[in-house]
Amino acid sequence: MIKKKKICVIGSAGYIGLPLAVLLAQAGHDVLGVDINNEKIQKLSNGICTLEEKGMDELYQKVYQTSRLRFSSNPELSDVYIIAVPTPLEKKTKAADLSFIESALSTIIPLLREGNLVILESTIPPLTCRNIVKKRIERETKYNTLGKILIAHCPERAFPGNLLFEFTNNDRIIGGVTKDATKLASEIYGSFSKGKIHLTDDVTAESVKLAENTYRDINIAYANELKLIFDNLNINVKDVIKLANFHPRVNILNPGIGVGGHCIAIDPWFLWKSSPNVSKMIPTARKVNNFMPEFTANQILNHIKKISSKNILIVGKSYKPDVNDKRESPALEVVKIIEEKNPEIRIKFIDPLTDNLKSFSLLEEAKDMDMLIILVSHSVIKHQLQKNYESIVKVMRMPEIIQF
Ligand SMILES: NC(=O)c1ccc[n+]([C@@H]2O[C@H](COP(=O)([O-])OP(=O)(O)OC[C@H]3O[C@@H](n4cnc5c(N)ncnc54)[C@H](O)[C@@H]3O)[C@@H](O)[C@H]2O)c1
Incomplete structure (x- = not known):
């Protein structure tokens, strides 16, 4: 002891x-x-x-x-x-x-x-x-x-x-x-x-942490790149990934709306900066992941155009589900881009966790909305959507629900 x-x-x-x-x-x-x-x-x-x-x-x-x-x-x-x-x-x-x-x-x-x-x-x-x-x-x-x-x-x-x-x-x-x-x-x-505590020297410990988060970033970028390619070809990326993962040595992650938070979006740059003359993949992965909010915003805007909806409820501000941390959150970027590209749209943007809401009812919030977009699937949101799906659809003006 x-x-x-x-x-x-x-x-x-x-x-x-x-x-x-x-x-x-x-x-x-x-x-x-x-x-x-x-x-x-x-x-x-x-x-x-x-x-x-x-x-x-x-x-x-x-x-x-x-x-x-x-x-x-x-x-x-x-x-x-x-x-x-x-x-x-x-x-x-x-x-x-x-x-x-x-x-x-x-x-x-x-x-x-x-x-x-x-x-x-x-x-x-x-x-x-x-x-x-x-x-x-x-x-x-x-x-x-x-x-x-x-x-x-x-x-x-x-x-x-x-x-x-x-x-x-x-x-x-x-x-x-x-x-x-x-x-x-x-x-x-x-x-x-x-x-278990693994002992090493200071330089190796510093490097391990960056290698771990860069590994995560690059793997997410690969999943996102597949989404960009297969959406372009009108092929369902989720089906492709699900079936590819039956290969015993393949484990592709899920694509998303971008990478945020205080670690994965940042630490790869520390590693790159340590040897920018030789590092090629890190900036490319960062570029792919940084593009995802714009890609997501464009997808939403195209959809809005098709159904000429004006009142949009967007849910989820944090950088990942079930936390109240908004640092580097891609969801904020998505909404910013939508607002910049189409100022006509009336957006209600909420998050029960980051807005610290004491009570939250997706059913109440969805009333008279033309579209519901879930950018961050907190458990509470998934649960309410599942439980009240029919009622939510009924209270909306146009029952369009998109869950990322
Ligand atoms: N949050 C995570 O998930 C996570 C995971 C692994 C590693 N890290 C790393 O841990 C470190 C801390 O991250 P965090 O998320 O806790 O940050 P944070 O912003 O939540 O907390 C940091 C705290 O340090 C305080 N602070 C700043 N300068 C100070 C000073 N000179 N003296 C005393 N207090 C000071 C701030 O007021 C703040 O409360 C970062 O290097 C981060 O990359 C974070």
Whole structure:
């Protein structure tokens, strides 16, 4: 059993930082959650959970009752500092914007003491631990990091919508700048994780995370490319994919309206940027997936033209089903394009999760509409559509329902 540590989680009001802080406190560590979002820190300090996730409120309330989880705007002297701040894309250059990491480092560097461990959980390009974090710590403290201050990367694989389960059960990759850092970081994660922990070095760990998300992006792009080709030929792409997947070594994904979120739409560029002279496939896959919202908007516009409908109900704003996260959501892009291309159309655009609706009735919303388009199939929407299909069709002016 690892000795309980004092741990600062920087970015603790976020999707990754909050579950992590709660799980570490539940495992018995003394945790300080730190965030620059003062409103959320205030709520979290007052026992209000700010993240809607399966099982999150219950676990947060349980841990909040102990004195092991506190929140603050500023870090304190600790044994371990875990950084889980955003690493967005610099849209023009396609480089990782590491400014949040840099400012998180600025707040903890004055507190670092010999033997401390700094863990980067944020997704980062290869060599960030060595070339940025290690060098800054060496430059701005009296410590040579080899052995004095430990640095590791523990990339996160958890899936919003099922964060707590995945935090606890997924296999993890942990890579330190030194073997001591790898060992201590694996002990910290091993204190709450039931998944297998695979040990490596920092550069490999950084690369693994990007390789995983790029794999997802490229495979989605292939499914989307098939949709573009087979729609062009008037061949049903879903039938093609379903039958192709009976091949024992083929598993084609489903096409969609595009790729969004904070990871898959962004991380492939970090990998590409690390070797743009040799990487050919990544930008192509990104181009295909980025085109899908426009393709979807055109499909909808063509359909609208055919039935001359004017009142359209569009449902689903998040980047994927069953989450309230709208970051990089292709659904927003689809609606923006429709509105730009045909300002005459009256669109009601809603999402029970992202709009935080206390009660939601698809039947009520569909009343007198000419068309219902479901861009994101949250479970609640699928369920209501299935249950009330006949009634929904009856209350609509023209019963046109398209589900993507
Ligand atoms: N969300 C996911 O599904 C997911 C999955 C795997 C990896 N990641 C990676 O984890 C990292 C965090 O992502 P997220 O989705 O939790 O982001 P998020 O925006 O939900 O949370 C980040 C938090 O960091 C805070 N923050 C920013 N700068 C800060 C600073 N200097 N000091 C203290 N707090 C600061 C923000 O206020 C915010 O609350 C990113 O690198 C992301 O790519 C995210």
